[in-house]
Amino acid sequence: MKFTVLSTSLDPESRSAWLCDLAAAQLVGLGHQVTHLDLRSTPLPPFDNVTCYTHPHARQYHDAIRGADGVFLGVPVYNWGIGSGAKALVELTGSTDQERGLHGAWFDQPVTFLVSGGLDHGWLSHSAFAAGLMFDFKCVINPHFVYATSTHWDAPAQPGAWLRERLSRTVERSIDLSSRLSGRPYQSTWEL
Numbered sequence: 001m002k003f004t005v006l007s008t009s010l011d012p013e014s015r016s017a018w019l020c021d022l023a024a025a026q027l028v029g030l031g032h033q034v035t036h037l038d039l040r041s042t043p044l045p046p047f048d049n050v051t052c053y054t055h056p057h058a059r060q061y062h063d064a065i066r067g068a069d070g071v072f073l074g075v076p077v078y079n080w081g082i083g084s085g086a087k088a089l090v091e092l093t094g095s096t097d098q099e100r101g102l103h104g105a106w107f108d109q110p111v112t113f114l115v116s117g118g119l120d121h122g123w124l125s126h127s128a129f130a131a132g133l134m135f136d137f138k139c140v141i142n143p144h145f146v147y148a149t150s151t152h153w154d155a156p157a158q159p160g161a162w163l164r165e166r167l168s169r170t171v172e173r174s175i176d177l178s179s180r181l182s183g184r185p186y187q188s189t190w191e192l
Helices: 015-029 058-066 084-094 127-137 161-181
Strands: 002-007 033-038 070-078 110-116 146-148 153-155
Touching: 002 015, 002 058, 002 161, 015 033, 015 070, 015 110, 015 146, 015 161, 033 058, 058 084, 070 084, 070 161, 084 127, 110 127, 110 161, 146 161
Parallel strands: 002 033, 002 070, 070 110, 110 146
Antiparallel strands: none
């Protein structure tokens, strides 16, 4: 299967990026094809609905999302919501530009969240964003996700035992969900 792993934090020491690295490695280890994109090394412009589509990375992200059997979305949490990188990414790749033949890339995608937060009680901070993906694009939001704080890491990029097991199980259940949804005979589009 083909999976796209998207790291949306711009922090040089991003813990959500570490989650993405580990998930991508597990997927590759299980024999899946992985496109792994990171906004730090493959940046996108702010969404302006005009010139943003000409950015050299816009098509790369769009095609990686649209062509995947499932998407892993790595996000940091700030102030009870996800970081701005994820929102800018969805604004650009979810919109439509008829001139360039781009149509919302997110429609019907199974999406699994890999979330890094500062406090344990912020574990549902990504849920409003997830609901937006579900309602706008008919994404299937995987109820199995990772939410990790700094206490879940033994060292930089080295997950503790609980996090290692949680991430492994989340990836396995994401594969299962995506395989069950592959080959659907329909393609959703804008309804309103």
